[in-house]
Amino acid sequence: MKREPTGAFHEVALDDLFFSTTDAKGVIEQVNEVFVTMARFGRGELIGAPHNCIRHPDMPGGVFRLMWETIGARRAFSGYVFNLAGDGSSYWALATVSPLGKGYISVRSRPIDLGMRDTVLSVYEAAREAEDAAMAGGESAGRAARIGEEVILAELAKLGFGSYEAFMHAFLPRELELRQEAGVRIPERPQAAGTAGALLATGTAIEAQVRELAGALAASDHLAAALERRVDAAQRALDRLEEAVANARFVVSGNRAVEPHVARAAPALEEQCRKMAETLKGLREAVEETCGLRHGLRFAVSIAQLQAESVCRFAIATIDGREAAAAANSATQALVQALENGIDAMHASLDVDREQAARLAARIKAAESALTVTTLLLRKWRALVEKSEVRHEMEALLPVLDAGLAALVGELAGLHETAGAFAGEVVAFESAQLQQRLDQILSLNLIAA
Numbered sequence: 513m514k515r516e517p518t519g520a521f522h523e524v525a526l527d528d529l530f531f532s533t534t535d536a537k538g539v540i541e542q543v544n545e546v547f548v549t550m551a552r553f554g555r556g557e558l559i560g561a562p563h564n565c566i567r568h569p570d571m572p573g574g575v576f577r578l579m580w581e582t583i584g585a586r587r588a589f590s591g592y593v594f595n596l597a598g599d600g601s602s603y604w605a606l607a608t609v610s611p612l613g614k615g616y617i618s619v620r621s622r623p624i625d626l627g628m629r630d631t632v633l634s635v636y637e638a639a640r641e642a643e644d645a646a647m648a649g650g651e652s653a654g655r656a657a658r659i660g661e662e663v664i665l666a667e668l669a670k671l672g673f674g675s676y677e678a679f680m681h682a683f684l685p686r687e688l689e690l691r692q693e694a695g696v697r698i699p700e701r702p703q704a705a706g707t708a709g710a711l712l713a714t715g716t717a718i719e720a721q722v723r724e725l726a727g728a729l730a731a732s733d734h735l736a737a738a739l740e741r742r743v744d745a746a747q748r749a750l751d752r753l754e755e756a757v758a759n760a761r762f763v764v765s766g767n768r769a770v771e772p773h774v775a776r777a778a779p780a781l782e783e784q785c786r787k788m789a790e791t792l793k794g795l796r797e798a799v800e801e802t803c804g805l806r807h808g809l810r811f812a813v814s815i816a817q818l819q820a821e822s823v824c825r826f827a828i829a830t831i832d833g834r835e836a837a838a839a840a841n842s843a844t845q846a847l848v849q850a851l852e853n854g855i856d857a858m859h860a861s862l863d864v865d866r867e868q869a870a871r872l873a874a875r876i877k878a879a880e881s882a883l884t885v886t887t888l889l890l891r892k893w894r895a896l897v898e899k900s901e902v903r904h905e906m907e908a909l910l911p912v913l914d915a916g917l918a919a920l921v922g923e924l925a926g927l928h929e930t931a932g933a934f935a936g937e938v939v940a941f942e943s944a945q946l947q948q949r950l951d952q953i954l955s956l957n958l959i960a961a
């Protein structure tokens with residue numbers, strides 16, 4: 513299968529999804545008809561061949577190292593891949609590889625975010641260059657791939673992604689969103705009867721339900737940003753309040769005209785502000801964790817969506833007679849198994865998201881309770897101050913105290929509301945209905961598909 517790139521390109525059609533299944537070592541077991549068309553090898557040549565048969569020499573080994581590390585830990589991996597077809601031409605694919613039984617399945621689509629694809633290309637070029645230099649210096653291919661992996665991670669860090677995981681969690685949901693915007697829809701085959709028809713109908717309903725969730729979660733990014741803004745603003749309001757309290761304490765403690773109980777009450781207020789600061793720190797951490805987990809959920813939702821679409825498109829190819837019945841049976845089973853895994857992973861991620869949302873809500877509540885105590889203490893103290901001799905000296909400070917407190921109350925109320933909106937879509941999602949639909953598919957006699 514050795515060949516040189518000719519410099520020619522071909523592109524994956526917008527509507528196409530293509531897949532391959534492999535054993536644990538990456539030896540190809542099954543491919544669909546679109547895969548064969550893109551790879552430009554005969555199906556017979558592909559089955560039983562190692563997956564590197566379509567590796568392009570420009571692809572850095574570091575990417576595949578990252579891929580194998582991820583899937584080897586039984587987690588899904590997504591990446592932009594540049595492949596070399598059998599006739600020497602090249603094509604880009606967005607590949608999502610998931611564990612399947614003892615092996616793996618990769619579902620591929622056309623990369624749509626061309627800005628991202630170009631960015632990835634320059635990251636790959638940097639990695640390839642480092643790998644070539646390492647090999648020219650006598651390093652093994654394995655060692656060079658390790659160097660390439662480090663370069664990729666360093667380049668991604670420069671782009672603001674702390675890990676490859678953070679990167680793929682960001683680009684995959686975006687790619688699927690763009691697929692939607694480009695008008696990609698699963699075609700209908702209303703006349704289709706039998707198992708393939710039933711598979712398509714239920715698969716389409718699953719895809720629609722998962723896609724709807726993905727759409728609802730698309731608002732997560734700006735809600736996450738709003739949560740972070742709110743908690744930072746609450747922190748700033750508390751800083752102002754703490755400063756005003758410290759100034760007020762200074763005035764009352766340095767003033768002999770003040771009744772002792774007015775001076776004595778000030779440290780309690782300061783202590784309460786310190787407690788609030790601790791509570792807000794915990795809240796900040798909870799917000800960050802909540803936002804991070806949401807990225808993971810959106811990635812899991814994207815994968816389930818892709819798996820559902822793969823099942824549907826393969827059912828259509830079977831109905832249309834583009835896939836030979838004998839091969840179609842086991843491929844359908846593999847795709848359905850992948851869908852089941854994808855939905856299980858998505859449900860697990862939804863549970864984690866829901867639990868985290870509940871933890872965040874509890875933290876917000878704790879902050880609100882602490883704020884109620886602060887407000888009461890401040891009001892009491894304010895009343896004492898107003899009745900005391902020191903009220904004239906405090907005239908300028910009291911409005912600052914009031915403003916700090918009001919800002920804090922406002923930010924926490926906003927945080928409460930935003931957190932509710934953030935959790936809302938996930939809480940409302942009908943997991944039971946999705947599971948029912950999946951069970952319907954699993955109960956089909958797929959051998960007869």
Ligand SMILES: Cc1cc2nc3c(=O)[nH]c(=O)nc-3n(C[C@H](O)[C@H](O)[C@H](O)COP(=O)(O)O)c2cc1C
Pocket residue numbers: 532533534537538562563564565566567568571573576593595607609616617618
């Ligand atoms: C399910 C699956 C799909 C894969 N798809 C591709 C692919 O499209 N292109 C590719 O170059 N490698 C793909 N690989 C990775 C190859 O197995 C291999 O690691 C890679 O081509 C680097 O090969 P090399 O280190 O032997 O040169 C895939 C692996 C798996 C498990």
